Each structure stands twice: as structure tokens, then as C-alpha cells.
Amino acid sequence: MSQVFEGYERQYCELSTNLSRKCHSASLLSHGEEKKEKLVEIKSGMDEADVLIRKMDLEARSLQPSAKAVCLSKLREYKSDLNQLKKEFKRVSSPDANQSTREELMESGMADVHAVSADQSGRLAMSMERLDQSSDRIRESRRLMLETEEVGISVVENLSQQRQTLLHAHSKLQGVDDAIDKSKKVLTAMSRRMTRNKWIVVSVIVALILAIILIISYKLSH
Numbered sequence: 001m002s003q004v005f006e007g008y009e010r011q012y013c014e015l016s017t018n019l020s021r022k023c024h025s026a027s028l029l030s031h032g033e034e035k036k037e038k039l040v041e042i043k044s045g046m047d048e049a050d051v052l053i054r055k056m057d058l059e060a061r062s063l064q065p066s067a068k069a070v071c072l073s074k075l076r077e078y079k080s081d082l083n084q085l086k087k088e089f090k091r092v093s094s095p096d097a098n099q100s101t102r103e104e105l106m107e108s109g110m111a112d113v114h115a116v117s118a119d120q121s122g123r124l125a126m127s128m129e130r131l132d133q134s135s136d137r138i139r140e141s142r143r144l145m146l147e148t149e150e151v152g153i154s155v156v157e158n159l160s161q162q163r164q165t166l167l168h169a170h171s172k173l174q175g176v177d178d179a180i181d182k183s184k185k186v187l188t189a190m191s192r193r194m195t196r197n198k199w200i201v202v203s204v205i206v207a208l209i210l211a212i213i214l215i216i217s218y219k220l221s222h
Contacts, residue, residue: 005059005071012052012078019045019085027092039093046089049082 022042029035056078060071 002059002063002067002071005056005063008052008056008059009074009078012049012056015045015049015052016078016081016085019049020088023085023088023092039089042089042092046082046086049085053079053082 019042022038022045026035026038026042029038053075056071056075060068060075063071
């Protein structure tokens with residue numbers, strides 16, 4: 001799965017959990033400046049969540065088919081979760097929100113006004129579960145990245161060793177080439193000396209033959 005998508009996913013899960021808590025807190029406030037500020041914060045968070053949903057959508061559609069299907073399935077859940085948050089925000093920001101909340105609390109027999117409704121608790125639990133899953137995937141991605149890094153380092157070290165071996169072999173071959181060049185020079189010099197000596201021997205033989213011929217001619221003439 002894309003690490004970019006997982007990053008957006010983690011941000012959204014954290015933001016969704018935070019927005020759910022803020023909606024619950026806002027529902028317990030009476031209309032006033034404090035509640036207005038809280039609603040402004042929630043609205044800003046909703047806009048940020050919309051941006052993250054769009055980013056996840058674009059990233060998911062750029063992936064390979066197998067990863068794309070998984071990401072789009074998760075994205076549908078996040079869109080549904082965001083729609084529920086928007087409905088909750090609309091309910092909390094309505095003028096009769098406080099009265100509705102009090103009536104719900106009284107009808108349900110909840111004495112503690114700080115208790116979270118079943119719907120909110122379910123959404124919080126789902127967001128936390130997704131956040132944990134996202135954290136697990138990120139840890140797994142980091143583990144794989146570290147393993148890949150170790151493999152990469154090992155490969156680089158092996159390549160470095162092979163390079164040194166090749167350089168050493170090249171150095172030896174260079175020494176062999178130098179020795180061959182020297183041998184060629186020696187053999188060439190020997191060949192030249194042999195050729196020169198051969199001509200000298202031939203010249204001496206010719207000179208001896210000529211000398212013998214001259215001696216025989218001289219004797220015959222006398």
C-alpha cells in the first residue's frame with residue numbers, strides 16, 4: 001500500500017477522533033462565545049478532513065489495481081464517517097441543540113452529562129481502531145524499509161568487495177601485460193642478434209670460400 005495514502009489515513013483518523021470529541025464537548029455548552037469558538041474550530045477541522053479525503057481519493061486512484069481496490073474501500077468508510085461527523089456538527093450547531101441534548105440525557109436516564117452517547121462512542125471506537133491499524137501499517141512499513149535498507153547496504157558492501165577484487169585482478173593483468181611486453185622486446189632483440197650473427201657467419205664462409213679459390217688459382221698458375 002502507498003505510504004502517502006497511509007500518511008493521509010493516519011492524519012484523518014486522528015482528526016476524526018478529535019472532531020468527534022469536540023462535537024460532544026460543544027453539545028454540552030450553552031450558546032455563547034465559548035460555543036461559537038468551539039464550532040469555528042470544528043468547522044475548520046471539517047474542512048481539513050474534506051481536504052484529506054480528496055487527497056486520499058487522488059492517491060488511491062493513482063495506485064495499481066490491487067492496492068487501489070483496498071484503498072478505495074477504506075476511503076468509502078472514511079467518507080461515511082465524515083458524513084456522520086457533519087450530521088453531528090449540524091445537530092450541535094442548531095439553535096435547539098442544548099435542549100435536545102438535555103432531553104436525550106433525561107430520557108436515557110444518564111445522570112452524568114459528560115457521558116458520551118452510544119453513537120459517539122461507536123464512532124470514537126471505530127476511529128481509534130483505524131488509527132491503531134494505521135499505526136501498525138506504518139510500523140510495518142518502517143520495518144520493511146529498515147530491512148530493505150540493510151539489504152541495500154549489504155549489496156553495496158558486496159559490490160565494493162567485488163570492485164576491489166576486479167581492481168586487484170586488473171592490476172595483476174596489467175603486470176602480466178608488462179611482463180609480456182618485456183618478453184617480446186627481449187625476443188625481438190635476440191631475433192635481431194641471431195639474424196646479424198647469421199649474416200656474419202655467411203660472410204665469413206663466403207670470404208673463406210673466396211680465399212680458397214684464390215689460393216687454388218694461384219697454385220695452378222705457377
